[in-house]
Amino acid sequence: MTAAKIIMNEIKGYHRFLKFMMFLVALGALASAVRFVFGLGGTTNLNDTYPWGLWISFDVVTAVPLAAGAFTLGAIVHCFHIKKLEPLVRPAIVTGFLGYSLVGIGLLLDLGQPQRGWHTLVYWNVHSPMFEVSMCVMAYTTVLFLEFLSPVCERLGYHLPLRVLRWLEMPLVIAAAAISTLHQSSLGTFFLIAVDKLHALWYNPLLPLQFWLSAIFTGLSIIIIEATMVHRYMDQPNESELLEILTKILPWVLGVYLVVKGLSLAFLTHGPIFDRPGLLALFALEIGAGVIAPVVIFMKRKNREDDRMQLRGACLVIFGLVLNRFNVSMFGMIQPDQKIYFPSVIESLVTIGIIAAHVLFFVLIAKYFPIFEHHPETVDYTIPDGFRRTDGHEGHGKVSEA
Amino acid sequence: MSSVTTDCSKSKSFLIDTTKCTGCRGCQVACKQWNQLKGEKTEFFSGEGYQNPPSMSEYTFTRVKFKDYQKHGQNEFAFYKEMCMHCNDPACASVCPVGAFKKTAEGPVVYNADRCIGCRFCMVACPFGIPKYQWSKAFPLVKKCTGCYSRVKSGLEPACATACPTAITYGTRGELLKEAEKRIANRPDRYYKTIYGKEEAGGTSVLYLTHQPLDELGFKPVTSRSLPSYTWQALRFVPGIFLTVGGGLSLVSWFNHRKERVKREEEQRKASAETHNGTE
Numbered sequence A: 001m002t003a004a005k006i007i008m009n010e011i012k013g014y015h016r017f018l019k020f021m022m023f024l025v026a027l028g029a030l031a032s033a034v035r036f037v038f039g040l041g042g043t044t045n046l047n048d049t050y051p052w053g054l055w056i057s058f059d060v061v062t063a064v065p066l067a068a069g070a071f072t073l074g075a076i077v078h079c080f081h082i083k084k085l086e087p088l089v090r091p092a093i094v095t096g097f098l099g100y101s102l103v104g105i106g107l108l109l110d111l112g113q114p115q116r117g118w119h120t121l122v123y124w125n126v127h128s129p130m131f132e133v134s135m136c137v138m139a140y141t142t143v144l145f146l147e148f149l150s151p152v153c154e155r156l157g158y159h160l161p162l163r164v165l166r167w168l169e170m171p172l173v174i175a176a177a178a179i180s181t182l183h184q185s186s187l188g189t190f191f192l193i194a195v196d197k198l199h200a201l202w203y204n205p206l207l208p209l210q211f212w213l214s215a216i217f218t219g220l221s222i223i224i225i226e227a228t229m230v231h232r233y234m235d236q237p238n239e240s241e242l243l244e245i246l247t248k249i250l251p252w253v254l255g256v257y258l259v260v261k262g263l264s265l266a267f268l269t270h271g272p273i274f275d276r277p278g279l280l281a282l283f284a285l286e287i288g289a290g291v292i293a294p295v296v297i298f299m300k301r302k303n304r305e306d307d308r309m310q311l312r313g314a315c316l317v318i319f320g321l322v323l324n325r326f327n328v329s330m331f332g333m334i335q336p337d338q339k340i341y342f343p344s345v346i347e348s349l350v351t352i353g354i355i356a357a358h359v360l361f362f363v364l365i366a367k368y369f370p371i372f373e374h375h376p377e378t379v380d381y382t383i384p385d386g387f388r389r390t391d392g393h394e395g396h397g398k399v400s401e402a
Numbered sequence B: 001m002s003s004v005t006t007d008c009s010k011s012k013s014f015l016i017d018t019t020k021c022t023g024c025r026g027c028q029v030a031c032k033q034w035n036q037l038k039g040e041k042t043e044f045f046s047g048e049g050y051q052n053p054p055s056m057s058e059y060t061f062t063r064v065k066f067k068d069y070q071k072h073g074q075n076e077f078a079f080y081k082e083m084c085m086h087c088n089d090p091a092c093a094s095v096c097p098v099g100a101f102k103k104t105a106e107g108p109v110v111y112n113a114d115r116c117i118g119c120r121f122c123m124v125a126c127p128f129g130i131p132k133y134q135w136s137k138a139f140p141l142v143k144k145c146t147g148c149y150s151r152v153k154s155g156l157e158p159a160c161a162t163a164c165p166t167a168i169t170y171g172t173r174g175e176l177l178k179e180a181e182k183r184i185a186n187r188p189d190r191y192y193k194t195i196y197g198k199e200e201a202g203g204t205s206v207l208y209l210t211h212q213p214l215d216e217l218g219f220k221p222v223t224s225r226s227l228p229s230y231t232w233q234a235l236r237f238v239p240g241i242f243l244t245v246g247g248g249l250s251l252v253s254w255f256n257h258r259k260e261r262v263k264r265e266e267e268q269r270k271a272s273a274e275t276h277n278g279t280e
Helices: A003-012 A016-043 A054-066 A069-079 A083-110 A129-156 A159-193 A207-233 A240-267 A277-299 A301-305 A307-329 A345-368 A391-399 B026-035 B091-095 B121-125 B149-153 B159-163 B173-186 B228-235 B238-279
Strands: B012-017 B063-071 B074-082 B101-103 B109-111 B168-172 B206-209
Touching (some): A016 A345, A069 A083, A069 A129, A069 A159, A069 A207, A069 B238, A083 A129, A083 A207, A083 A345, A129 A159, A159 A307, A159 B091, A159 B228, A207 A240, A240 A277, A240 A301, A240 A307, A277 A301, A277 A307, B012 B173, B026 B159, B091 B101, B091 B121, B159 B168, B173 B206
Antiparallel strands (some): B012 B168, B063 B074
């Protein structure tokens, strides 16, 4: 049998759902090819009034916080030393790595001159939040790639790189948290330039802080959703006991976010707040359903322990986050006399394809690499050259294996 | 580019006295000719303004907006030449990740097409909505008024200013501000008391004098603070935050790991002591 035949046979064995995901990804790839052939103007509903549309609002501004699970959990497990949560770390890293890679793809599709993407590395403009974010995203994708190499090396039995990666683990976790703090908040800085465009409900100087805080609770919620889904549909053990720890942290972060948001709304806004009923409703929905409701849910111990309520609370948080990012980057920027933007078929197909690609690649990676089956104590890291660890390393190594 | 706006009183600026504008649109034609811009197919439209083309685009860097109003019971037109304001501290230059925009010492804000990656942040940032995109192209770039930088560098005036028979004065910003104030003082009944562009977005190199209140003519109300200062007040913390978060987390993890190690050693010592006691 040729290699192609083996692969075809393998794919034939996949679940129907995966095949559907593959179809969506192919459709998205086709749509992005159409974008390059016929141009941005012809294939998207973007124009001079709406220079940024679905691709920036979702594929970049929303997808980045959605991929925040890796850095949040990494810091919690490795820096704050809640080792119990270790089994959740690897899936989170895979989610983060996929998320950021797809952010990169989405961004390249949206750029007018994607072949010049490397210009950001050469022509620095430190006054640009976009420069800051692109540098951070590139650096962080590299970090996530290195973290993702661990299961790959395990699968392939490369011991030497594993030792290097293990030694690098703590620096990587800390770098991940520091870099993420910068670019998650800088995504908020993007919109600080839109002084007279973004509505006062969202525009205030603390927007970067709010973006960072919301990235943290989003990261935690995504981990809850992902672990629950993996348990339900991929025959993995129920981790709801571990998730309970996350649901204990969540209301605190959400609470701080709510306070920051309330204070900045009360004291730091420039314009009228109640002049646009539509926007006010969106704001109320974002705060009510996405922040207050999950806080109420997770305040009750019974809900924190129940895996269905865990999932519901986390989904509410994600809903609020997505709405928030769209409010800031799209709805809140619409001026009263403007036409309403609606994404075109091509734009929607690309974004759907990107989401499908995330699900598809996660399942495939989990299928072929040790993402869940990882038990630190059973992995043999010895190498034949008699290279010995010091005692200090021993302590480190045990912690940093997930 | 930071919060302190550089002194632009010596840089070249436009003073556009809309009360003297006849609406001939010679500036529009001159702009298209000098910049070799394609004509746009337009048709008459009713509603706000009768300007042609109805909006600025990749092919139209300037246009004269028409506004009809009543004066002494008669219908009158007011005209407003829309163009890049060439801000003293331009938002487009500050947000561009590759620094494709630059405020030149001569005055114009120029765009370097060879650097542009096409992210359109300039379009989102510009408070006046000036940068336009080549939507028709597969690999589009940004287009906007160049302030006729090449002409200005060789001692000429911009094409629109040269073509204009009445309304545009070209000179250094300091002199033009004085001139504008003099005109307002001399003919208080003719002019609205504000010079648009003096304070807007931290000051611009295009100054307008009008008869009507600014908002009635369609001038956008814009903050008087320079726009880059709004993002810089957050971005300046970036190195500090990086070091704080990185250092803080390093400390926390060092402390937690040490605590863990001490605890483990203690347990080991206890265990060995117990076994020792047991054997005695």
